[in-house]
Amino acid sequence: MVSPRVIATDLDGTLLRFDGSLSPRTIDALSAAEAAGLRVVVVTARPPAATWMISDRLPCSAVVCANGAFTHLPDRADPVVRALDRDTSGTVVAKLLAAVPDLGFAVETGDGLVYEPAFEVSEWAAEAPWSTEVTGVEELLERATPVAKLLARAAETPLHDMRAEAQAAVGGLAEVTHSGGSRLLELSAPGVTKGNALADVCGSWGVTAEEVVYFGDMPNDLSALTWAGHGYAMANGHPDLFDPVLGLGVAPSHQEDGVARVVERILTEL
The missing domain is CATH 3.30.1240.10 (Hypothetical Protein, Haloacid Dehalogenase-like Hydrolase; Chain: A; domain 2)
Structure with a gap:
């Protein structure tokens, strides 16, 4: 297994609990990943205005919003925008x-x-x-x-x-x-998906798909789940994600801090 360099995750139904909260365990796990040299990327369907309240509490190296329409990088004053004309x-x-x-x-x-x-x-x-x-x-x-x-x-x-x-x-x-x-x-817009936006971000860092872990729970996550070398569907996710043909891993539910649990295990294997 290639050691991961990027941990990327959806928010609602994946990183966040039912009430929209971030658990201390989740924050600690992603902070530990950053301390270990991994980059953390949020990839969400939310618009930017509804994302900052979450991403600002995490050690994010990039934030992708609106299913890939906006990509925010810390070294850019303005986001990359991919919109329908x-x-x-x-x-x-x-x-x-x-x-x-x-x-x-x-x-x-x-x-x-x-x-x-x-x-x-x-x-x-x-x-x-x-x-x-x-x-x-x-x-x-x-x-x-x-x-x-x-x-x-x-x-x-x-x-x-x-x-x-x-x-x-x-x-x-x-x-x-x-x-x-x-x-x-x-x-x-054509070609605007979570997977393509994540691939662009990782490509700018010289990170390959095999070096990316992605967590998601809905069909709009499929492009990223299947692009990443290590895609994890949340146990509470949409049935479409559990088709054996996709070959995805399964993380415990968002209510059980599933992302944090998998990240903790990954860090012990580095």
Whole structure:
């Protein structure tokens, strides 16, 4: 086994507990990894504004947000941004509505959430200062810049049905994935995935896939889990991650500090 040089991890359902907290054991394990010379990378579907409250408590060498749309490195003043262009966003929305008519849309820009009335938002999101409601899809696409992540939520269509329809309709115009949200799909620019963003970061450090450990719990983690030489699905993860063909390891659940337990074991083997 090649000794790992990078520990990369998703946040929700992976590093964080049900209540969104970081356990002392998790912080200690990742701090010990950094002290041993390993780099720690957070790779999350969250936008930057909802990530700093967690990543600032960890010894992060890089932070990847919005499924790869933003990459923050400590030696760069501005993030690397990989967004959908406006024309493509409009085409994608039109194709999605033709395939799944009960969709509503929102856009994560990095600085906030812009959403139209047909997009169901939680009460806390609607009241958040970074959330803006617009009159409809046309205004959404005019005002939301950049389109870091396009969100599509169905009123009634089940997630597995809308995902299949969306992938067939969109084709190569966008990446289609989800992270377990109710009837919610997440769309990014072509080639923008957690795996590709992590590969870019590690490549800039001269780190190979075999030297990377990745932890995740949802389908949007698959690209990173399968790219990394050592991918660990959380025991509480989505069923798709446990297909034997993927060959992933299994870490204890996030409620049991699964990431910390595996990292502790790795450090004893260095």
